Amino acid sequence: MKKILILDRDGVINQDSDAFVKSAAEWIPLPGSIEAIAKLYKAGWILAVATNQSGLARGKFSPLDLDNQHTKMLNLIHQAGGDLHHIAWCPHGPDDGCNCRKPKAGLLDQISQALDLDLTGGFMVGDALRDLQAGQAKGCQAVLVRTGKGMKTLATDEGLEGVMIVDNLAELADYLLAI
Template structure:
């Protein structure tokens, strides 16, 4: 398995909100997520984020607000001894027909091009079916976390063939680092 991990953001790394995560104060990391990212980075994993951020198109927050959220996240990851290789986001609404909004694979294609990586065999982590579908379209191993919308996704049950289910990002990191994926 390639040591490439692509993460959805809201519900995987930080708390999700049906009212949108609108600013850095509302960006709250899930327990163990920052440490998991740092451990994987230190173990030589290439780490990227692919996140739908339709709140931009809906006027819920600005690009500066999103940049501040990502700065806070990166500050926490750096303080824990980790880093990210790329952060990609889709700023479009669900009806705009773009190629970057998951389940379309456009964000992953951006990561592939930016980092000059073949993502076939990488790991895609999400809490929603659309995250997993975007990864599978690029040949990634799909992993569903139970955090965020994960329990709701699991209860729906469709499209989860060949999907690994873990409690959270910390459990996934432990499994990856001990070769138990």
């Protein structure tokens, strides 16, 4: 097991919104998620975020708005004693044909290159099948959280073979720190 954890953002770390998370004010952490990241960081885990942000392509928010969201997230993580090693985000829409929008693995390739790491044997955490597929394409253990779109993903029961299922990021952190 490699101590590498790649996290989807919306629905895993913070509340998701069908209307998009458009500002720092709308970026609201899920209970226990910030503390979970900090605990894993303190235990020597390499932590990165891989997030589709098609709201940029759709004109729902600006790159500055996204930067402000990430600044808020990082400030909260730093206050809890943790950090993230990298944040990778896809600014494209679903029909743009890019290589970085999950379920394609381009964001994970960016993380791998930025951190000079082979992600094989790490973990990819998400609330949607596309998150899990991106991680599996790079040899990661896929982990589905029941937060965000997780219950909807679980209800389809498609593509979940070999996927670890947890209630939330806090439960996963407790599990990983105990093994």
